[in-house]
Amino acid sequence: xxxxxxxxxxxxxxxxxxxxxxxxxxxxxxxxxxxxxxxxxxxxxxxxxxxxxxxxxxxxxxxxxxxxxxxxxxxxxxxxxxxxxxxxxxxxxxxxxxxxxxxxxxxxxxxxxxxxxxxxxxxxxxxxxxxxxx
Amino acid sequence: xxxxxxxxxxxxxxxxxxxxxxxxxxxxxxxxxxxxxxxxxxxxxxxxxxxxxxxxxxxxxxxxxxxxxxxxxxxxxxxxxxxxxxxxxxxxxxxxxxxxxxxxxxxxxxxxxxxxxxxxxxxxxxxxxxxxxx
Amino acid sequence: xxxxxxxxxxxxxxxxxxxxxxxxxxxxxxxxxxxxxxxxxxxxxxxxxxxxxxxxxxxxxxxxxxxxxxxxxxxxxxxxxxxxxxxxxxxxxxxxxxxxxxxxxxxxxxxxxxxxxxxxxxxxxxxxxxxxxx
Amino acid sequence: xxxxxxxxxxxxxxxxxxxxxxxxxxxxxxxxxxxxxxxxxxxxxxxxxxxxxxxxxxxxxxxxxxxxxxxxxxxxxxxxxxxxxxxxxxxxxxxxxxxxxxxxxxxxxxxxxxxxxxxxxxxxxxxxxxxxxx
Amino acid sequence: xxxxxxxxxxxxxxxxxxxxxxxxxxxxxxxxxxxxxxxxxxxxxxxxxxxxxxxxxxxxxxxxxxxxxxxxxxxxxxxxxxxxxxxxxxxxxxxxxxxxxxxxxxxxxxxxxxxxxxxxxxxxxxxxxxxxxx
Amino acid sequence: xxxxxxxxxxxxxxxxxxxxxxxxxxxxxxxxxxxxxxxxxxxxxxxxxxxxxxxxxxxxxxxxxxxxxxxxxxxxxxxxxxxxxxxxxxxxxxxxxxxxxxxxxxxxxxxxxxxxxxxxxxxxxxxxxxxxxx
Numbered sequence: 154x155x156x157x158x159x160x161x162x163x164x165x166x167x168x169x170x171x172x173x174x175x176x177x178x179x180x181x182x183x184x185x186x187x188x189x190x191x192x193x194x195x196x197x198x199x200x201x202x203x204x205x206x207x208x209x210x211x212x213x214x215x216x217x218x219x220x221x222x223x224x225x226x227x228x229x230x231x232x233x234x235x236x237x238x239x240x241x242x243x244x245x246x247x248x249x250x251x252x253x254x255x256x257x258x259x260x261x262x263x264x265x266x267x268x269x270x271x272x273x274x275x276x277x278x279x280x281x282x283x284x285x286x287x
Numbered sequence: 288x289x290x291x292x293x294x295x296x297x298x299x300x301x302x303x304x305x306x307x308x309x310x311x312x313x314x315x316x317x318x319x320x321x322x323x324x325x326x327x328x329x330x331x332x333x334x335x336x337x338x339x340x341x342x343x344x345x346x347x348x349x350x351x352x353x354x355x356x357x358x359x360x361x362x363x364x365x366x367x368x369x370x371x372x373x374x375x376x377x378x379x380x381x382x383x384x385x386x387x388x389x390x391x392x393x394x395x396x397x398x399x400x401x402x403x404x405x406x407x408x409x410x411x412x413x414x415x416x417x418x419x420x421x
Numbered sequence: 422x423x424x425x426x427x428x429x430x431x432x433x434x435x436x437x438x439x440x441x442x443x444x445x446x447x448x449x450x451x452x453x454x455x456x457x458x459x460x461x462x463x464x465x466x467x468x469x470x471x472x473x474x475x476x477x478x479x480x481x482x483x484x485x486x487x488x489x490x491x492x493x494x495x496x497x498x499x500x501x502x503x504x505x506x507x508x509x510x511x512x513x514x515x516x517x518x519x520x521x522x523x524x525x526x527x528x529x530x531x532x533x534x535x536x537x538x539x540x541x542x543x544x545x546x547x548x549x550x551x552x553x554x555x
Numbered sequence: 556x557x558x559x560x561x562x563x564x565x566x567x568x569x570x571x572x573x574x575x576x577x578x579x580x581x582x583x584x585x586x587x588x589x590x591x592x593x594x595x596x597x598x599x600x601x602x603x604x605x606x607x608x609x610x611x612x613x614x615x616x617x618x619x620x621x622x623x624x625x626x627x628x629x630x631x632x633x634x635x636x637x638x639x640x641x642x643x644x645x646x647x648x649x650x651x652x653x654x655x656x657x658x659x660x661x662x663x664x665x666x667x668x669x670x671x672x673x674x675x676x677x678x679x680x681x682x683x684x685x686x687x688x689x
Numbered sequence: 690x691x692x693x694x695x696x697x698x699x700x701x702x703x704x705x706x707x708x709x710x711x712x713x714x715x716x717x718x719x720x721x722x723x724x725x726x727x728x729x730x731x732x733x734x735x736x737x738x739x740x741x742x743x744x745x746x747x748x749x750x751x752x753x754x755x756x757x758x759x760x761x762x763x764x765x766x767x768x769x770x771x772x773x774x775x776x777x778x779x780x781x782x783x784x785x786x787x788x789x790x791x792x793x794x795x796x797x798x799x800x801x802x803x804x805x806x807x808x809x810x811x812x813x814x815x816x817x818x819x820x821x822x823x
Numbered sequence: 824x825x826x827x828x829x830x831x832x833x834x835x836x837x838x839x840x841x842x843x844x845x846x847x848x849x850x851x852x853x854x855x856x857x858x859x860x861x862x863x864x865x866x867x868x869x870x871x872x873x874x875x876x877x878x879x880x881x882x883x884x885x886x887x888x889x890x891x892x893x894x895x896x897x898x899x900x901x902x903x904x905x906x907x908x909x910x911x912x913x914x915x916x917x918x919x920x921x922x923x924x925x926x927x928x929x930x931x932x933x934x935x936x937x938x939x940x941x942x943x944x945x946x947x948x949x950x951x952x953x954x955x956x957x
Contacts, residue, residue, distance in 0.1 A: 720843045
């Protein structure tokens with residue numbers, strides 16, 4: 154980042170064709186979820202709150218979809234062998250993005266829980282790639 | 288990021304509520320475009336090629352949409368004042384994602400051109416945020 | 422067209438292949454936005470109002486998308502040269518369709534402002550086509 | 556409007572709240588269909604042709620959806636009483652937008668047939684509104 | 690099937706290629722509509738209720754779309770000749786899924802009315818297939 | 824249901840509020856996939872084949888999405904305890920709907936493999952419901 158010129162905007166360049174997967178895509182959406190939950194808490198206007206609920210709903214859905222794609226499309230049998238809890242982790246993460254989790258929930262803790270699970274997934278993801286490029 | 292543990296997956300945390308914008312979202316899609324263009328070139332199977340054209344079409348469209356959102360929703364009048372070519376840059380970038388640009392185009396150069404324009408936008412984006420977090 | 426403020430924005434048949442662009446597509450959506458804002462004001466039922474907010478959200482989004490398509494896909498460099506404020510006009514119009522504008526807004530003035538900006542765009546659009554067929 | 560076959564189908568401003576329905580929305584899509592069919596005929600590049608088939612597919616689908624909305628949402632029992640063939644006309648028009656009609660069809664005649672049926676619908680539509688504003 | 694009102698609407702395996710149409714697809718959505726209407730009635734939490742209204746809106750829309758597809762794509766002229774009220778039945782069913790019907794409606798009776806109309810359609814559908822496989 | 828491998832997967836009416844989940848929704852889409860693969864094999868027209876590839880792509884995607892929803896939203900921890908291979912079964916089924924499976928594949932065997940995995944899921948699903956209503 155010398156000279157402030159961002160050379161790589163995100164760590165989506167891996168050394169080999171990576172299929173352009175990145176847990177970051179789910180994370181953006183989960184961040185929006187949490188942010189809208191916080192904004193919901195600090196604004197009592199009913200129109201604002203209705204919009205916030207709508208946006209939480211959509212963004213939680215998008216987070217869920219990005220996680221599903223990552224689970225089915227990126228991960229391979231050898232990863233599951235090495236990380237036997239991977240399926241369960243994704244299951245809990247997608248549940249955390251759904252009803253009973255962050256969806257329909259105006260408590261930012263539910264958004265944070267989703268973010269934490271995505272971070273756990275990201276850790277495994279970058280390990281499978283031999284570390285995250287700095 | 289010591290010990291290769293990714294703490295922040297993407298640079299979406301800015302110091303203040305950032306609205307969760309990031310040119311990276313467009314860039315993921317543009318990378319898919321370019322990769323599919325390369326794969327098209329190296330595979331002559333007609334079914335494969337038809338799928339590649341479909342995916343290029345979709346992904347170029349998504350790149351375009353992410354750019355539009357960034358342009359309209361993130362940037363403010365003071366940014367336009369400081370970067371007077373900003374509108375034109377976005378116009379050229381979204382055209383580079385459309386027909387006449389990367390869409391319907393199997394030449395990876397068109398995907399690269401789109402990536403380059405997104406990188407120009409990213410540079411401005413991170414400057415408006417006081418530099419990209421390392 | 423200078424004096425004649427267009428009464429009817431739309432006209433799909435042009436004499437030559439027009440690429441089937443027309444600012445009317447955005448205008449339909451903006452009209453729905455304004456109408457739902459008016460209906461919101463005149464109906465206090467909470468279910469009705471929730472639906473109205475949802476529909477305003479969707480329709481404002483569609484208006485925005487039609488405007489983006491028109492901006493990137495229809496207009497050419499020679500148009501921008503002739504109408505140097507074109508980029509800025511589209512930027513303001515798409516902002517008027519977004520949060521801070523008509524989206525999440527139950528005041529019909531915000532819908533009207535969006536309609537006015539679409540009409541400004543329509544005026545330029547039809548000038549680039551040599552006048553609107555009567 | 557009996558003699559004057561409408562040349563311009565669309566007209567968004569009606570004098571009274573019109574519910575913002577207009578057969579023009581379907582017509583735009585049908586025009587795209589026919590235009591892409593013509594372009595398909597005049598361009599033998601396989602990538603171009605694949606894209607053309609994709610776009611015909613999408614646009615024919617959009618035309619169909621606009622027609623369905625118009626049929627179910629705009630028209631009322633009194634209209635059906637006055638125009639007893641209305642249901643059948645919409646059925647034929649939506650079939651003309653589907654497989655067996657314009658979809659998956661590269662012959663511009665199939666696009667024209669869809670346009671003609673939309674024009675028949677438009678004629679009835681504007682009659683129910685007491686004539687089309689000039 | 691005249692006497693036996695179908696208890697189970699759905700049955701995907703038909704003996705011959707059936708084009709994979711089935712009124713059950715609309716019925717699933719209508720069931721969701723009715724269930725969310727019931728849940729709305731039994732839960733006064735405003736966030737829950739806003740979500741319920743959103744989901745009713747979406748699911749009623751999906752039911753409508755499945756019905757449209759069935760009407761236009763599955764049924765053939767000989768069916769309409771044999772069941773002359775078919776068009777009108779679909780028209781009433783899709784209206785029952787729209788505003789004025791189940792959409793934007795929190796009364797489970799509106800969901801039930803939609804289900805009843807789908808069941809009438811299903812009865813005809815299975816008759817056209819020579820009876821529903823047991 | 825132990826001996827009786829379900830012949831008909833679908834059954835929407837359960838005796839109690841079932842949440843309106845049903846593996847049949849995925850199965851409809853998988854049937855479309857297989858049928859389009861068969862039609863692809865028996866029709867050499869290039870336009871027809873391009874459409875078939877597009878439809879296989881879409882329908883395989885829908886099958887995948889229905890499976891994801893079922894996995895995350897319907898199944899509960901007690902089910903996973905009883906059926907420890909459930910996660911893996913869904914993983915293989917969604918992979919069978921993706922690239923490397925039925926998507927982008929014109930061989931009907933790939934569609935059949937997807938159908939078989941959905942039938943395995945359906946068997947478990949109906950067991951969790953105490954058997955499928957006849």
